[in-house]
Amino acid sequence: MYAMSDLRSLIEEMVTRHLPDDSHFLVEVKISPKGDQSLLNILIDADQGVTIETCAKISRAVSNEIEEKNLIDNAYRIEVSSPGVDFPFSGSRQYMKNIGRELKVFLEDGKEIKGKLLSVGEKEFTLQVKKKEKGKKATEEEASYAFEDVKKSIVQVSFK
Template identity: 75%
Template sequence: MHTMSELREVLEEMVSGHLPDQGHFVVEVKISPQGDQTLLSILIDADQGVTIDTCAKVSRAVSNEIEDKNLIENAYRIEVSSPGVDYPLASERQYIKNIGRELKVLLQDGKEVKGKLLTVADGSITLQVKKKEKGKKATEEETSHALEDIKKSIVQVSFK
C-alpha cells in the first residue's frame, strides 16, 4: 500500500507517460478520499492548450494502468482536465504560456501587483505595471518578481 504522497508521485509519473507529446505537462495530481471512493483529479496543460480528446485518452490510459498494477484497492473516480482560467499559475511553463496577458499577482508579503506579463526567465517574471498618481498621467514601469516570492498569480480575463 502506498502513502498518499507516494501514490501522487506514481500517478504523476504515470500521467506524464501518457501525455501525447513534449508540449503537454502535468500541473497537479490531487487524491481526495470521498466516502468509500477515491477521487483522482488530474490537471494537465499544454503549451498550445489541451483538448477534451487528450483528457479522455489520458484518463483511459491512466485508468487501465491503475487496474493493471492494482494501484488503488477501493473504488475510484478519475477526472482529467486542464486548469480553468481562474486556476493560479503553478509552474514557469504556465507563466511562459501566458506571456502578454494581464496577471494579478499576490506576493508572499501580502502585496498585490497587476500588470502585463512581459518575460519569464531564470525563476522570475517581469510585469509591465501601470502606475497612476493623482492628477498625473499614468506611467508604466517594469517590475520583476522571483517565482518563490509569489503566493499566487491569476490570469485576468478581459472581454473587450
C-alpha cells in the same frame, strides 16, 4: 496499500509517461476521498492548449495502469482536465504560455499587483504595470518579480 504521497508520485509518473508530446505537461495530481471512493483529479496543460481527446486518452491509460497494478483498493473516479483560468500557476511553463495576458500576482509580503506579462526568465518574470501618482496621469513601467516572492498568480479574464 500505498501512502497518499507515494500513490500521488506513482500517478504523476504515469501521467507524465502518457502525455502525447513535450508540449504537454503535468500541473497537478490531487487525490481526495469522496464518500466510499477516491477522486483522482489530474490537471494537465500544453503550450497550445489541451483537447478533450487528450484528456480522455490520459484518463483511459492511467485508469488501465491503476487496474493492472492494483494500486487502489476501493472504488475511484478519475477527472482529467486542464486548469481553469482562475487556477493559480504552478510553474514557469504556465507563465510562458500566458505572455501577453493580464495577470493578478499575489506576493508573499501581501501586496497585489496587476499587469501585462511581458517576459519570463529562469527565476523571475516581468510585468508591465500601471503606476499611479496623485495628481498625475498614470504611467506604465516594467517591473520584475522573483518566483520565490510570489504566493500565486492568476490570469485576469477580460470581457472587452
